Amino acid sequence: AQSVTQLDSQVPVFEEAPVELRCNYSSSVSVYLFWYVQYPNQGLQLLLKYLSGSTLVESINGFEAEFNKSQTSFHLRKPSVHISDTAEYFCAVSSGGSNYKLTFGKGTLLTVNP
Amino acid sequence: DTGVSQNPRHKITKRGQNVTFRCDPISEHNRLYWYRQTLGQGPEFLTYFQNEAQLEKSRLLSDRFSAERPKGSFSTLEIQRTEQGDSAMYLCASTSQGGTEAFFGQGTRLTVV
Numbered sequence: 001a002q003s004v005t006q007l008d009s010q011v012p013v014f015e016e017a018p019v020e021l022r023c024n025y026s027s028s029v030s031v032y033l034f035w036y037v038q039y040p041n042q043g044l045q046l047l048l049k050y051l052s053g054s055t056l057v058e059s060i061n062g063f064e065a066e067f068n069k070s071q072t073s074f075h076l077r078k079p080s081v082h083i084s085d086t087a088e089y090f091c092a093v094s095s096g097g098s099n100y101k102l103t104f105g106k107g108t109l110l111t112v113n114p
Numbered sequence: 115d116t117g118v119s120q121n122p123r124h125k126i127t128k129r130g131q132n133v134t135f136r137c138d139p140i141s142e143h144n145r146l147y148w149y150r151q152t153l154g155q156g157p158e159f160l161t162y163f164q165n166e167a168q169l170e171k172s173r174l175l176s177d178r179f180s181a182e183r184p185k186g187s188f189s190t191l192e193i194q195r196t197e198q199g200d201s202a203m204y205l206c207a208s209t210s211q212g213g214t215e216a217f218f219g220q221g222t223r224l225t226v227v
Contacts, residue, residue: 006156043219049214101147106155
């Protein structure tokens with residue numbers, strides 16, 4: 001069985017400040033790792049993913065996440081946030097194979113204040 | 115292509131009634147998933163189709179729930195004899211064969227009163 005723990009349910013920050021959203025997972029098999037973002041009144045959108053290779057992955061809008069196998073973590077970071085980054089962020093894992101079903105964390109609400 | 119489409123977006127029903135939701139995946143995607151999201155929680159896996167075959171069902175999917183994908187294209191999720199605990203957002207997602215990114219619809223929000 002797999003599980004995902006997002007340690008912070010809410011993270012308020014000021015605009016242009018750095019942010020880190022924490023994610024830890026547990027799994028008995030190798031996993032693929034994902035961050036999804038949900039803007040108000042919209043569906044889930046993939047932000048970035050780790051499948052293999054370089055442990056540091058980046059999104060097009062300045063977010064990055066680093067896969068740390070020894071700490072079973074996949075924390076999401078951004079050096080300078082914008083008000084438009086206000087959204088709920090979900091970390092998810094998949095064991096891949098023929099299914100690719102996702103196990104999600106409970107989400108972290110990032111609120112960027114002016 | 116406009117992505118994954120779900121209908122209706124909102125549904126209010128009385129306890130005990132049956133409801134049916136529809137999901138139209140991205141046209142070339144052969145894998146389709148249903149998830150349920152309750153307030154303060156992340157989405158939870160319900161069931162998975164590859165083409166028309168339902169290959170996995172979660173224990174969350176009680177016998178009041180049934181999902182179909184008759185022609186390997188759109189899918190329906192039916193809930194019989196709805197209960198207040200069924201109130202949730204029901205999400206549909208699809209992926210292509212070999213794809214690793216799940217594309218989600220905007221969901222159907224069910225409220226059972």
